[in-house]
Amino acid sequence: MSETVAPRTAAVDDYIKTIYAVYERGEGPASTTALAKRLGVGASSVSGMLKKLTDQGLVEHRPYGGVRLTEDGTRAALDVLRRHRLLETYLVRELGYGWDEVHDEAEVLEHHVSRTLLDRMDARLGHPRFDPHGDPIPAADGTVAEFSGRRFATLEPGDRGQLVRVDDTEPAMLTWLREHTVELGVTLELVARRPFGGSFEVRVSGQDPEQDLDLGPELADALWVDHVVEGLFHRGTAT
Numbered sequence: 001m002s003e004t005v006a007p008r009t010a011a012v013d014d015y016i017k018t019i020y021a022v023y024e025r026g027e028g029p030a031s032t033t034a035l036a037k038r039l040g041v042g043a044s045s046v047s048g049m050l051k052k053l054t055d056q057g058l059v060e061h062r063p064y065g066g067v068r069l070t071e072d073g074t075r076a077a078l079d080v081l082r083r084h085r086l087l088e089t090y091l092v093r094e095l096g097y098g099w100d101e102v103h104d105e106a107e108v109l110e111h112h113v114s115r116t117l118l119d120r121m122d123a124r125l126g127h128p129r130f131d132p133h134g135d136p137i138p139a140a141d142g143t144v145a146e147f148s149g150r151r152f153a154t155l156e157p158g159d160r161g162q163l164v165r166v167d168d169t170e171p172a173m174l175t176w177l178r179e180h181t182v183e184l185g186v187t188l189e190l191v192a193r194r195p196f197g198g199s200f201e202v203r204v205s206g207q208d209p210e211q212d213l214d215l216g217p218e219l220a221d222a223l224w225v226d227h228v229v230e231g232l233f234h235r236g237t238a239t
Helices: 009-025 032-039 043-056 071-095 104-109 115-124 173-180 217-221 230-239
Strands: 061-062 066-069 159-168 187-193 199-207 212-217 224-229
Touching: 009 032, 009 066, 009 071, 032 043, 043 061, 043 212, 066 071, 071 104, 071 115, 071 187, 173 217, 199 217, 212 217, 217 224
Parallel strands: none
Antiparallel strands: 061 066, 159 187, 159 224, 187 199, 199 212
């Protein structure tokens, strides 16, 4: 008889995965408010679940200090993320899904896939290190590939870098990017930034044809680039 990867409930899996995702993106310990927003639940529901996770030894919750995963919690979160991200990769590569279609499918399947099936999918895919959105896929032993990208919104005008990751929390954003042929591997150059929190004027190259796009602050912040080359702004102000 095949067993599921872990006996934890789906709700527990969702919480520890979300807590890890906040930490993974450099946002520090997760707050109750941040978790409520990401999970689409009320703050009281989050508080109740955090108490249960604390009792299970999966998290440490300090008032006004945020939520941190324990060693056991981190190990469990990496297990959930391995399932989720391998499933997303399989759906895109083998079944022809778009990167904007896989998150919800993987959310359902990740709670039921057996370890045997997961390992065979991993082998079939050639043991990928990153999923279709550029998120690192934890290996079976819990190791995670190093990621050195930075958010596109932190660049200065004239800077450019290679798109290596896209936050996948908003499928509508992924759909918009797909419709405008913005995908991992293209080069994004920040041409200009509109004042007072305005849009980002971006030149997209490494595809045919090259194009200029205006991206809102939320979308610009969801894009991650690496191999950043600084523009004249930096060289011109150096002393």
